[in-house]
Every structure is written in structure tokens, then in C-alpha cells.
Amino acid sequence: MTKRIVSVGDVACGSEDLFLIAGPCVIEDDTTMLRAAEGLAEASQRLGIPVIFKSSFRSEERRVGKECRSRWSPYH
Numbered sequence: 001m002t003k004r005i006v007s008v009g010d011v012a013c014g015s016e017d018l019f020l021i022a023g024p025c026v027i028e029d030d031t032t033m034l035r036a037a038e039g040l041a042e043a044s045q046r047l048g049i050p051v052i053f054k055s056s057f058r059s060e061e062r063r064v065g066k067e068c069r070s071r072w073s074p075y076h
Helices: 030-047
Strands: 006-008 011-013 020-022 051-053
Touching: 020 030, 030 051
Parallel strands: 020 051
Antiparallel strands: 006 011
């Protein structure tokens, strides 16, 4: 299999470098989203690890039992 590297901003996903994809599952409100983003940015700088912030606007992508509407869910 050929290794594939995909760039997300300055992050080379699939390279040998460590990175983190993180964020709240769903954006509940501006305050929570900004607090999470600020915390992840601080951790990224402190640890020297790039962070890709990921969240969703759609609450129905949450998993409830085995029911999930996210296309990435094994139950989709």
C-alpha cells in the first residue's frame, strides 16, 4: 500500500510527525467552543504538537446507543 500524506493547514497527516485531532463533539455555544480551542492551542504550544481543531454543528451526529448518523460510525 502506498503511503498517502494529506495536508491540513501546516500539518502533514500521514507523515512520521505526531499531531492531535481534538475538540468537542458538538459546538454547544460560542463560549464552550472558544474555551476548548484556547485550551487546545495552549496545550499545542506547551507540548510542541500541532493540533487540528474538529467539532460539528449538527447534534444529531452524536451517538446514542448504537444509533449514530455520522458517516464515520460503524453503525451508519
